[in-house]
Amino acid sequence: VRTITMGVSLMGCGDENLDRMCTKIYDHVTHTAEHLVETAENLEREYGIPIVNKRVSVTPVAQIAACCKDEDLTPIAHALDRAAETLGIDYLGGSSALVQKGIGDADRRVIQSIPQALATTSRVCSSVNVASLRAGINMDAVAEMGRTVKRAAALTAAQGGMACAKLVVFANAVEDNP
Numbered sequence: 114v115r116t117i118t119m120g121v122s123l124m125g126c127g128d129e130n131l132d133r134m135c136t137k138i139y140d141h142v143t144h145t146a147e148h149l150v151e152t153a154e155n156l157e158r159e160y161g162i163p164i165v166n167k168r169v170s171v172t173p174v175a176q177i178a179a180c181c182k183d184e185d186l187t188p189i190a191h192a193l194d195r196a197a198e199t200l201g202i203d204y205l206g207g208s209s210a211l212v213q214k215g216i217g218d219a220d221r222r223v224i225q226s227i228p229q230a231l232a233t234t235s236r237v238c239s240s241v242n243v244a245s246l247r248a249g250i251n252m253d254a255v256a257e258m259g260r261t262v263k264r265a266a267a268l269t270a271a272q273g274g275m276a277c278a279k280l281v282v283f284a285n286a287v288e289d290n291p
Contacts (some may be wrong), residue, residue: 116166116203117153119144123207127177135180135192142169142196142205150201169197171207173240179219186222190230190237197236204279208239211286212254227261231276232268238279242286250284258282 126141128134136137146169189287190208197205208230210220227239234276241258265276 114162114164116168117134117149117156117164118168118170119146121171123172123174123177127180129181131181131183131186131188134177135188138171138177138189139192139196139199141247142193143199146196146200146202148238154287166203167201168204168206169200169202171205173209173219173223174207174213175219175223178223179217182267184222184225185229186226187283190234190239194234194237196281203228203236204238205236206238206240208237209241211242211291213248213251213284215251216254216257224257224261227280228264228276231265232281238281240281240283240286242283244284246285247266255282 121142123138123141126134126137128137131144149169150167153167156162157164171193174186178186178189193208194204197203208223208227210216210223212220212224216224227241230237231239241254241261243254243258262277262280262282265280266274269276
């Protein structure tokens with residue numbers, strides 16, 4: 114089995130104070146997913162099939178970051194990375210934004226933080242949905258994501274652009290994630 118993924122809602126973690134929000138996120142993710150690895154290992158033993166990656170997917174950060182005004186949202190990615198390390202999971206996705214209908218202020222701040230967030234974390238992944246069949250293609254978002262990919266690649270050039278391997282630009286992403 115390639116992966117097992119647990120969805121965790123962060124909707125109760127928003128806070129106008131970034132440090133408090135990061136603490137809430139870390140505490141909520143580590144509490145909610147505390148048995149994920151253990152459960153996956155039990156399934157591996159029971160069925161004799163390895164599960165290669167254990168992952169957590171959280172509410173897109175832009176949805177909860179709207180309540181704070183900090184420009185640099187990289188600390189949220191660091192809180193997520195610490196949670197992933199504590200849990201012993203391989204990847205944690207959710208340093209993300211859904212901008213197919215337009216880019217709000219929190220979306221912009223998340224997108225601007227993605228290169229640094231991915232360059233300075235080991236388990237955090239990001240995604241940005243730039244288009245949907247219903248809304249069409251947000252060309253401003255496509256252009257911004259091109260610049261974001263270039264910045265992420267430059268920050269991790271010595272590692273072969275590894276930050277870009279943890280970044281997905283979507284069309285038609287599932288909107289009720291998690």
